[in-house]
Amino acid sequence: MEFLDTVLAAHRAYLLGWNIGEPGDPDLLTYRSDVPHAPLNGVLRVTGRTPQDALTEARRRLDGVLRVWWVGPDSDAGTADGLASLGAVDVARLPIMTVAIGDAADAPTPAGLHISESTDLDTFVPAYARVSGIPAEGVAAAIDREKAFSGDGTVLRLAGRLDDRIVGTAVAWLSHGLVTLYFVGTQPEQRRRGIGAAMTRAALDLAGERGVRTAALTSTPVGEPVYRRLGFRTVGTFRLLTF
Template identity: 85%
Template sequence: MESLDTVLAAHRAYLLGWNIGAAGGPDLPTYRSDVPHPPLNGVLRVAGRTPQDALAEARQRLHGVPRIWWVGPDSDAGTADGLVSLGATEVARMPIMTAVIGEAADAPTPAGLHIAETTDLDTFVPAYARVSGIPADGVPATIEREKAFTGDGTVIRLAGRLDDGQIVGTAVAWLSHGLVTLYFVGTQPEQRRQGIGAAMTSAALGLAAERGARTAALTSSPIGESVYRRLGFQPVGEFRLLTF
């Protein structure tokens, strides 16, 4: 099992792959996609900087876009409370979860669902955008950023389609730092409670294992946490997501 530091480094590397702005140094790394969706612009850690200094610099880099601060175990102790004292609002607490891929439970693929890698971003991105809350007017920019994505790893995009070709499930697997980190795991609202999200996760873990990954990581919403626990994921830390 990779260390929590490695898991966090892989997470930072993925989000920096969206960046088209000034990323800064390891004390205050930021990413800016210009997509009007807070999780796709933000601050990844604060280390060795006061909250006041960090806020002033981050505001300059991220001016004009909605953004969030990922305050987790790789930020200095007290960062979140310091930012709250400056006016930040906590929007969520998300557990950081990991699993040993070889020990993860298998999830059956629901009848009529076909899961495969896809490069068709024109259909894939709108599917995950609808589930993730990316507004319709932000979808074209998201497609362009996906096409231009760069990073020190490999992106695997998985689409779960019905027989008619409709995408009902999505997952993005990020292979970096010796592990796989999952993003945009989602199911269209009309198709929920059928095991699609678990099947998408299981398929992503299988492909990652074929490419040498032994550890999987993700950040979970409250809705998804029970599903991931059943598959074998356990919490190893937490992000406090803040916004101004």
């Protein structure tokens, strides 16, 4: 459980880097970006509070924004079912996956794909927004939040380009001795070419060059087979809920 606690702490640290709301309490950890995309606003952990009390306070803090509840191994047992009894509905059950970077499988880089760090957020953010569900009207806010991002770690942003156009993205978050991956995505017209696997492998290599030995991520159902082929294994599960 100690290792999983570290993975969860790194995940919390990343999402708190988006927060422009009031600071969360240890027993009800919330973050608010004001980007109209539910995963970028929400509740990260509930401990020592009844579901009804947590819901009342979370509604106050997160009023007016789309949000989710990340209920995982760091929340009190029974939290998800308690929220469901109050009307919450399941969004997804997402595996928390990890791999030792040295044990990860290789992934060939597709012909013509050039992967490098990106600091141009005005082009990088729209690329990942298109495949992650951030609506067009939320892109400007996402760019602003990325530019103001402040967290207990280091953010590395990787762009994969074909003919100078971004077709793949990955965000590598270095915190708590791990690299945690976010916004790994491929533009729809370029899928099934191995770009997602190549972006993931490039992020692992970049973290490894900085002395990091372990990688983690929370996978969508679409991405899970790709990550398993690279050697990632499930160490826990998030149950995502919303009201």
